[in-house]
Amino acid sequence: MTSASGFLHSLPMRQLRGVGPALAEKLAKLGINTVEDLLFLLPRQYEDRSQITPFGALIPGMTTLAEGEVKLADIALGRRRALLVRLRDHTGGLTLRFYHFRQSQKESYRPGLRVRVFGEVRLGPLGPEMVHPEVEFLSEETASPESGLTATLTPIYPLVDGLTQRRLRELMARALPLLDQTDALVDVLPARSSGGWTLADALRYVHAPPLDSDRRRLLAGEHPAQQRLAFEELVAHQLSLLQRRQRQRQWPAPACTDSAQLSEQFLHQLPFQLTHGQQTVLHEIRHDLQQPTPMLRLVQGDVGSGKTVVAALAACPVLAAGYQVAIMAPTEILAEQHRQRFQSWFEPLGIPVGWLAGKVTGKARQTQLNSIASGECRLVTGTHALFQDSVQFARLGLVIIDEQHRFGVEQRLALTRRGLASGFAPHQLIMTATPIPRTLAMSAYGDLDTSVIQGLPPGRQPIQTVVLPATRRDDLITRIAHHVASGQQVYWVCTLIEDNEQIQAQAAEVAADLLRESLPHLAIGLIHGQLKAADKAAIMAAFASGQIAVLVATTVIEVGVDVPNASLMVIENPERLGLSQLHQLRGRVGRGSAASFCVLLYQTPLSGLGRERLQILRDSQDGFVIAEKDLSLRGPGEVLGTRQTGDISFRMADLLRDQHLLEPARVLAEHLMRDNARLEQALLQRWVAEKDHYATV
Ligand code: ADP
Ligand code: MG
Numbered sequence: 001m002t003s004a005s006g007f008l009h010s011l012p013m014r015q016l017r018g019v020g021p022a023l024a025e026k027l028a029k030l031g032i033n034t035v036e037d038l039l040f041l042l043p044r045q046y047e048d049r050s051q052i053t054p055f056g057a058l059i060p061g062m063t064t065l066a067e068g069e070v071k072l073a074d075i076a077l078g079r080r081r082a083l084l085v086r087l088r089d090h091t092g093g094l095t096l097r098f099y100h101f102r103q104s105q106k107e108s109y110r111p112g113l114r115v116r117v118f119g120e121v122r123l124g125p126l127g128p129e130m131v132h133p134e135v136e137f138l139s140e141e142t143a144s145p146e147s148g149l150t151a152t153l154t155p156i157y158p159l160v161d162g163l164t165q166r167r168l169r170e171l172m173a174r175a176l177p178l179l180d181q182t183d184a185l186v187d188v189l190p191a192r193s194s195g196g197w198t199l200a201d202a203l204r205y206v207h208a209p210p211l212d213s214d215r216r217r218l219l220a221g222e223h224p225a226q227q228r229l230a231f232e233e234l235v236a237h238q239l240s241l242l243q244r245r246q247r248q249r250q251w252p253a254p255a256c257t258d259s260a261q262l263s264e265q266f267l268h269q270l271p272f273q274l275t276h277g278q279q280t281v282l283h284e285i286r287h288d289l290q291q292p293t294p295m296l297r298l299v300q301g302d303v304g305s306g307k308t309v310v311a312a313l314a315a316c317p318v319l320a321a322g323y324q325v326a327i328m329a330p331t332e333i334l335a336e337q338h339r340q341r342f343q344s345w346f347e348p349l350g351i352p353v354g355w356l357a358g359k360v361t362g363k364a365r366q367t368q369l370n371s372i373a374s375g376e377c378r379l380v381t382g383t384h385a386l387f388q389d390s391v392q393f394a395r396l397g398l399v400i401i402d403e404q405h406r407f408g409v410e411q412r413l414a415l416t417r418r419g420l421a422s423g424f425a426p427h428q429l430i431m432t433a434t435p436i437p438r439t440l441a442m443s444a445y446g447d448l449d450t451s452v453i454q455g456l457p458p459g460r461q462p463i464q465t466v467v468l469p470a471t472r473r474d475d476l477i478t479r480i481a482h483h484v485a486s487g488q489q490v491y492w493v494c495t496l497i498e499d500n501e502q503i504q505a506q507a508a509e510v511a512a513d514l515l516r517e518s519l520p521h522l523a524i525g526l527i528h529g530q531l532k533a534a535d536k537a538a539i540m541a542a543f544a545s546g547q548i549a550v551l552v553a554t555t556v557i558e559v560g561v562d563v564p565n566a567s568l569m570v571i572e573n574p575e576r577l578g579l580s581q582l583h584q585l586r587g588r589v590g591r592g593s594a595a596s597f598c599v600l601l602y603q604t605p606l607s608g609l610g611r612e613r614l615q616i617l618r619d620s621q622d623g624f625v626i627a628e629k630d631l632s633l634r635g636p637g638e639v640l641g642t643r644q645t646g647d648i649s650f651r652m653a654d655l656l657r658d659q660h661l662l663e664p665a666r667v668l669a670e671h672l673m674r675d676n677a678r679l680e681q682a683l684l685q686r687w688v689a690e691k692d693h694y695a696t697v
Contacts, residue, residue: 006185043155056091073109095129230653236687238669241446251425253294260320277454295427301453302623303587323397356382359533463590505530564592579630
């Protein structure tokens with residue numbers, strides 16, 4: 001029975017020597033139940049504890065073992081109280097410095113004792129020192145020079161609650177020899193796709209790399225043994241996405257054709273023609289909607305490519321077939337804007353538009369809920385308030401999620417589950433303006449089909465982007481005055497690194513006051529996340545109607561907001577934001593036919609990297625190009641947003657480094673899905689189940 005998945009898969013941790021009930025329970029809480037689970041807790045870093053560096057040879061910056069005799073332990077008073085311990089060996093001295101310590105600790109450093117320490121060397125006032133090193137007091141037996149020195153590099157494991165590195169290493173040392181037995185683990189990868197490394201060999205290597213390994217490669221995660229594991233992890237991840245897709249498609253969905261010609265009527269009232277890119281994507285969506293299985297489609301389109309109208313047209317066949325459509329946006333400002341737009345489009349066609357957001361409460365909320373539940377309300381726009389349990393749809397046929405990068409996968413699935421009550425699954429249309437490099441999209445949205453809206457509506461002028469130091473603020477203010485005099489509007493965006501609404505709001509208030517002082521004759525508005533929803537809506541409306549000339553805002557306006565007459569945007573401290581986020585922000589201008597400008601007003605001095613990043617933005621307006629660069633400069637977290645990256649954290653794989661493995665991983669995963677349920681299960685349990693318990697170092 002065990003041979004189906006290898007015997008370590010069902011060998012409980014309790015069976016490992018030295019693991020009692022208390023430890024086993026602690027491990028179980030971390031998702032480590034079997035010896036296999038333990039072996040797949042993978043180190044990310046390594047230390048060299050193979051030799052002792054004499055004090056005389058310590059160099060600041062090196063991390064090493066050192067050993068010597070205690071001369072003196074003393075408490076230094078001063079700016080920061082510290083316990084200082086002086087050690088000596090035959091080549092020189094070393095100071096240990098502890099800021100957090102107990103009195104008893106001082107006593108334990110009796111002169112004459114020998115200690116071995118491990119830590120990073122820095123230059124202190126008395127020569128080399130280590131701050132809070134690991135310390136081992138040596139006894140007669142351990143005092144021999146070689147004892148305790150490792151014959152391999154020492155792995156550093158991801159921090160797991162309540163377990164020390166030492167404890168983990170001891171456990172691994174007991175588990176690793178079990179790999180020698182035949183049938184220890186299921187090895188899912190054919191040798192040819194794994195560089196000749198068996199799974200057992202790869203595990204042995206990463207947990208205990210020999211001292212002569214290529215350290216640069218190892219630390220970069222590029223050793224073939226690590227790559228072998230990373231590949232397997234990516235296969236498992238792709239499998240989990242394919243399974244999610246399969247699960248979502250096990251339900252029937254309403255096949256919708258637009259027999260009522262609603263789309264025709266809709267197009268007829270539009271003041272413009274669809275672009276070729278919009279038409280192509282719409283064609284794909286319509287085809288999906290006609291199937292009796294749920295559509296799972298991601299539409300990517302650069303800022304301003306016209307996704308909203310595509311969403312509205314996607315709703316038409318579903319509405320025509322008598323089903324409900326829900327549209328979810330990540331912010332109230334955007335949800336409100338959608339509400340207005342959908343109302344103006346659909347109410348003339350006899351389709352009432354509902355509205356549900358956090359600010360809708362009390363009786364108004366109950367009325368909305370009732371009409372959603374009765375099916376009277378055919379089209380609902382709103383925020384994440386839409387996926388709360390109290391919302392029951394009568395016949396939900398399509399879920400549209402705008403600016404998906406702001407949501408996590410769970411939220412998306414929660415909304416689609418809302419539809420299941422009626423016995424079928426709603427179709428899903430997910431829209432994102434953050435262009436995601438293909439490889440990253442495969443990982444974040446591997447369960448979705450992808451469409452890209454190519455190109456922008458005609459007549460758009462390119463946005464001219466200028467990079468300006470904050471010292472030129474006065475010139476800029478003059479320019480704003482000219483700009484407004486010519487009938488155009490302006491955004492002034494304050495960015496802050498703090499993810500604190502209150503601090504952001506304060507900064508925006510200060511900026512607004514300054515502008516009001518310099519430009520007393522202009523109508524200057526202020527919007528930020530601290531305002532009441534109704535106030536935000538009123539301010540946005542005043543800006544949209546031209547009553548406000550200059551809108552000072554925090555990044556609350558980042559996504560979706562569409563006021564075509566605004567053609568100048570100033571972004572303060574752009575160096576603090578990711579490129580994709582800046583590109584999003586900048587996309588608020590360049591929506592009308594007037595020439596548009598974006599001024600990136602940076603604080604001096606700007607680092608070399610900072611300069612390089614702003615130049616990328618100045619030189620490109622192609623969201624895909626910018627995202628690729630952002631990915632290589634700042635990693636997947638910046639491009640996808642933390643929400644999304646949280647959904648895809650890996651133990652060994654690295655999306656950037658291992659991009660080349662994604663395509664083959666996908667192919668193998670599809671193959672396993674089709675032909676090998678047993679291996680599929682083994683892989684998923686190994687890599688995906690309960691992975692959330694691991695924190696990363
Ligand atoms: P995004 O893709 O960033 O969500 P929007 O859907 O907000 O873009 O569209 C941006 C602007 O372009 C809107 O004012 C919209 O009315 C306009 N628009 C959309 N499609 C077209 C088109 N085919 N021709 C002209 N203007 C269009
Ligand atoms: Mg949009």
